[in-house]
Amino acid sequence: MKPTDLPPDFSLEALSVDISAEANQCVACGLCLPHCPTYRITQSEADSPRGRIALMSGVAEKRIPMNERFALHMDRCLTCRACEAACPNQVRFGRLMDGARAMLAAPPSDLPKEKTGARKSWFRRWVESQLIAKPDRIDALRPLLRFYQRRGVQSAVRRFGLLGQTKLGLLEAQLPHIAKPCSLSAQTSSAGSWRQLYPSIGRPRGEVGLFLGCVARLTDAETLNAAIWVLNHLGYVVHVPPAQTCCGALHQHGGDMQAAARLAHENSMAFDELNLGAIISTASGCGVQLAEHSFPSALQQSRNPRPLLQKAEKNVVQDSLQGKPVRKLMAKVVDMSAFLAAAEGWDDVKLTPLTHKILVHEPCSLRNVLRGAAHPYSVLERIPGAVIEPLEGNDQCCGAAGTYFLDQPEMASILLRDKISALNVSGARYLATSNVGCAMHIASALREAGSAIEVVHPATLIARQMGMGAQS
Template sequence: MLRGRTLMEHPAGSPSHPVRDVVDYELLFDCVHCGLCLEACPTYKVTRAEMDSPRGRVYLMKALAEGRLALDDDAARHLDLCLGCRGCETACPSGVRYGRLIEDARAFVEKNYARRRADRLVRRLVGIVFPYPRRLRAMLAPLRLAERLRMRGLVTLALSGRPREWMELLPPLCKAPGPQTSTETAYAPAPGAPAVAVHHGCVTQVLADSENLNSERVLAAAGYRITKLRTTVCCGALDLHSGNLKRARQFARANVREIIRSGADAIVSAASGCSSAIAEYGELLKDDPEFAADARAVSAKLRELSSLVLERGAPRFREMRCTVTYHDACHLAHGLGVREAPRKLLKSIPGLRLIEMPESDMCCGSAGSYNLTEPAMARQLAQRKAERALATKARYVVLANPGCEFQIAAELRRRRSRAEVIHLADFLAMALER
């Protein structure tokens, strides 16, 4: 039986059954077309086109599933332009599982749509390099050298088009690790403290490893026992968002095996997209008889840094007289529902003043590899975010996702702003009493 389906939704002569396996068809009927999600959707805010809204995309998926619409350039474009930010899920009163729908729709597009060569190449490059830290390090080695020789600016100027946009997004590659990034923590775990493992991710361990190490440091300061994973492979989020469910499952299995082996009571990631992906392992591997139970167990262990820290009481912070604004990373706010804990922890730092920015939970355009594949829309959203963050005049823009950090920092650099974009873990580590 189809839930919530009415005759009015299927005028005479229109198909009302799926002829193609695009998404879980039943889920489409949760949408009652109320439109309450429209103003929460970043792409709709920019284009004002119904087909770039969640409601429009749900309609599009249904038309594709029922064979009333061909998967042509237009249809693929509207689906590609979705950030997968899940802002619509938060706004939806009807419980539409949009995140799940768009992941399946993306897999359908990847299987059935012939992309243009340039688009195919970009996506392929992202897919074969980014999930593998060694490959990413090798690809970035010449740039690291250029940076050491203080020639990165020149290299950037010599580029144009997409390579230049990509270059501008990259954070500094030769940051000297400050004392706060030391793995040697001075904190003894409290007796009987739960063991926490930090999943170091793929891109994060290459471009923002301080965020992993400082997550461990802050957790240790809160009294947790830190346990290291022997191996860390990509969490699979990049593949989930780009329709490669097969490889996402392979990565998920490897992570499930290692997390279970580690004996960790909780698992934390410095990247909100990775947290959200790990939280979905139970669903992703539910039909895998060998891994289903362990995947559910791992998903249940997934925790967010600040909530976990607050459970044991905030550690001792030194006074930091500064102003901070907080950007909600999509997968943290909309995926995991974490909004209050990071703010509460920040406000517990003596002297700190938190100034809220409008639309703090609207996507900045980073969205995994979206800013690499859809640079025009991503840039518009980065500009919107930068304007709102800068209007607060805060000294720091704090966030809990490296992708958002690179995206917003790049936009602030373009504006020659002195505001500093910093990951929550790095900020908290900086504030710890020594």
């Protein structure tokens, strides 16, 4: 990457002006309150969307100090954006929250502030910059973690509670089985990395790219393998460019807008070299970050960016199915379930019956931002014999929210408890969810409770019923 390719520095003074202007769009009607998970728990106006907007506006206009109380109420926000979906005035709350966290993360000399406490430890900053932002290093951890799991070390750590309730302990508790990447459509790789190209099987219907993400390439390899399997069998060539990196959501929501912009640029360079009909994301959280960064100018100019994203998603699916090139400026990012819901080739594959109840969890990013909550249902309904139902309480966040479960464990635990209670009385065998963070968060609680419910991505269930695993 050349120095001229890097994004310009973000002006925090300009950011304050932008926050103030967007905050003024809020008319404090209160229609967002029932949709806010933290307000529902605390019943505090400062933990509601309109309360947070008032605080942001006050800080941006220097009417109130940027102090620890301000940081507390910003940190408690899950950025689920349920308020944004419910807002009649289309206030872009996600953009406001990212701006507020950028102000908190800035050096005191850039924007006056009172003591707000240590925002991030040096170790966490190192992890985000040297590990999360460089996913090839995450891939290098795969052999170590597989050894950790296969040699019984993980079982001993969990049995004796050696990590306690530390952040490392909370993180380890969510660690799922670490699978190997897909080498060929019918077998896993011994090399521990994805191939750059997976040829289609049967009648060719187009070429797509697969976004791996950062943590997901390590903890959700089964889903990525399943995506390749299904897409190949439907007739799609799957490209996995090795230069792709983290989507940048973790950095964006942590206030590091420059790092997020650099990662967006790197991903754009990695995928733009290929003539793809679509870039498919199996994690809705990554999909949101990628899709919104694909419209930088349009999102900044439009008071209502949602129709732009909806139109883009529809055109990407249709164009990729018809083999037409997508316009250079149009976002190519599509959620996996959205792509499968519109894909052709289903008549050429056979799905074996699965006579179980499958509950569908709707991640906030899929439901509130991508507005694609209906797609997993339509995809799963292709499985003969399966009973597909929504998980009760889908309008409320599960509490994972990126690193929220680490930073706000008490609030995250309350939100998670509601999901587990609904699952315990459901009689379901599977919970299908479209976001890796939600899957790990919910699965860890089910595992601790000794539940037999398996948490999987919709694409994984489809791939299994199409024969993935039977030929391994």
